[in-house]
Each structure stands twice: as C-alpha cells, then as structure tokens.
Amino acid sequence: AAITNHMPTAELQALDAAHHMHPFTANAELGEKGVRVITRAKGAYLTDSEGEEIFDAMSGLWCVNIGYGRQELADVAARQMRELPFYNTFFQTTHVPAIALADKLAELAPGDLNHVFFASGGSDANDTNIRMVRTYWAMKGQPDRKVIISRKNAYHGSTVASGSLGGMTAMHEQGGMPIPDIHHINQPNWWAEGGDTAPEDFGLARARELEEAILELGADRVAAFIGEPVQGAGGVIVPPETYWPEIQRICAKYDILLIADEVICGFGRTGNWFGSETMGIRPHIMTVAKGLSSGYAPIGASIVCDEVAEVISSGEFNHGYTYSGHPVAAAVALENLRILQEENILGHVRDVAAPYLAEAWATLVDHPLVGEAAICGMMASIALTPDKARRAKFASEPGTVGYLCREMCFANNLIMRHVGDRMIISPPLILDTGDIDEMMARIRKSLDETY
C-alpha cells in the first residue's frame, strides 16, 4: 500500500525506523522515542501527523527565510519542470535559469563578487572553494599555498572536505577527517572562552591568532581563511566588534584570500543581503546556500571576485556537479530572491522584526538559567548556565540541561535547537510582532519548565 500522510503515526514511525537513516542522529534511539512526522507547513508553522501545529523557530535548518507555503515558488518549479527539467552547464551549454540567477547574484553581492559557480548545497560549495583557492594559487605560480585556515567550532558542511574545514571535533572523530592542509584557530566565543578579558580585547586576541598561525605556517603556504560572519551551527556566536576588521587587516597584509561562509548569514538573516555587509567583511569568495532558495530547492553557490574568477577562467577548472545550476532549483531561487526584494523583507527585518526580537531577547537574561543572550538580526542564542557570575557551563551530553530544554520546547510545540549549552533560534524573516510574542512565550514556558 502507498505510504501517505493519512497513515497512523505509529505506522509511519515504524517504517521510518526500519528503513530511514537520519543525519546527525543516534538512529537506534529514534525507534524507542519515535520521530515526529511533519506533514505540512505554512508561514512559520509546521503541522505534524497528529495535527499539532508547531512553531518553527529554526526555519527548517536555518533556511526557510521567506516562510513556508509560498505558492509562487511551487508554480515556478512546476513551470520550469515542464519546460526544461534538467540540463547541465558543463560542456559549452547553459540555460536561462542559471544565467539569470548568476546575473542576479552578481547584482546583489557586494564589491566585485561578480562570478558564480553553482553547487547543490553549502557543503559542496565549500568543496568548490577549497579546490578553487588552491587552484588559483597554483595557476599564479604559487602551488605551495595550500593551507586553509578555519576555526574550531566552525561549521562548513558534512562532506569529507567541508567537514575538515569545519571545526567540529565530533565530526573529526569519524571517517577520516580532517584532510591535510587545514588549520584551525580558536573561535571568538567570548562567553565561553573570554575569561576576564574585555570582549573587544578578546576579539582582537582571537583575530591575532590568525596572524600567529600564518607566521608559524609561513605566509607562502597559506591559501585562504574561511569563517562564518556569525557562527551558526556552533551556537550563534556573535563575535566582538573588533574581530572581523582585524581578520580583514591580517588577510590583506599577507595576501591571504578571505572566504565568507554565508550559508546561514546570507539573504537577509542578519538584516542585510549578506552577513559580510553586517560585519564589515570584504571577502574574495562567498559561500551561499539555504536562504538562496529559502530551502524550497537544493542549491548552493560560490560567489567569486573578479581577480580569482579571471585566474581560474584562464585555464580549465576540473570541477563541477551534475546539478551545478540545476534549472528547477535556479528558477526557484530566482523567484525566492524576487520575493525577498519586492516584498522588502530585508527592510522588514531591519525596521520591524529584528529590533522587536532584540528587545524581547535581551529580557531572557532575567531567567535564572540564562547567562548570555546573543543576537544578530534574526539569529539568536542563549547560553544556559548553572552560575551566571562565573559563566559556568552545563555539560552537553544527552540528559543534561540543553537537551532537556530542547525536549521541553518540543513538548510545547516549538522547534528550537540545542548546541552544547546554547539554545538557538533562526526563525523565518517574515515574523510579525505577534508571531514574535508567541514564539517568546513558548520559549519562556520551556525555560521555566526546564528550570
């Protein structure tokens, strides 16, 4: 019999447990606890197979920026599928959706980021970046410039290469990561690691670790530095204001390429088109995905500056994905960008949603469990602590406080994510003040029940 939304939840759960391996999940535990089966979504709300409405404060996985259920995207996808469901962009062929999306991204991206190499998501776009920066230097006669400097607790994807670029120790412990010539420096996480240092001094000190690493490795061996403007999956770590200008200065001084991973920060999340603009970063390459299509279709890209693109284009770059510039995904992304632009969703974030959320978010530090309340645009986190004055940490294993808090959120029909001792949100950008009140009420209730 066909498996449909109308089957009893228990049957769907049993079939899921029998055959579906979930990412980043202890799959054996799922069988006992049962997964929640999501059947529909509209705006910021999911509906599950029991008919429960759930507030999705994570926009899926940080991606549904325009909210769920926009008919225009479904229509565009259907039209494109009928007209040209697939063609590749490899061997002297192209198509209109890829041309139009590349053109649009070049228009939206700051500075001379005028060239687009498409991927299927963020991980493989970062794989592109690794190969592109190394190839760039090799083509310029400096093949020893291979090392890419990244940060501990960064997240850049889950392929072997992008996972190596990331700084997640739990990932590095499995399956042969990191690959060679990736170097990790410390993150600018003042709450967890700043000790008695003032945040501005800490930001500078952490940025200067880049210079120390360059000097230790030898500048002639370093190809690039990569960072998320605001670390997302690491726990929404908003860096001190001193951090990025110093990173920028050091990259310029040693002629190191700067890659901004905008997979989460891009497309309005921080109130500008790109987190680089919010943080004052001028990257040579930006990685984008997620909000590019608001998650309605899988697509990612590297947006590349004139100089790097010129060098790469002077030879053959032996790299590409079957779905690079997939016409349906590109058409959907283009329509998503049209909605973001024509409905002035970034203006809504800047003028209404983000300031209102910031005010509400700041009040969370009154809660006995909450130490820091960090926010940048429409991404925010709280650090849970047993002792605010000492900025003490709870452990992060299952059964401890962050995990418990996430379970409370789940029970209160709120999706909020837990990363170690931090609880994070990244809601759709279209929330109005009433939606934010509702979300905050559920967060408060969940915190109270955790305490």
Ligand code: PLP
């Ligand atoms: N880069 C960042 C900053 C991300 O947050 C993610 C995913 O969360 C990725 C890369 C990987 O993207 P994807 O899961 O689309 O491969």
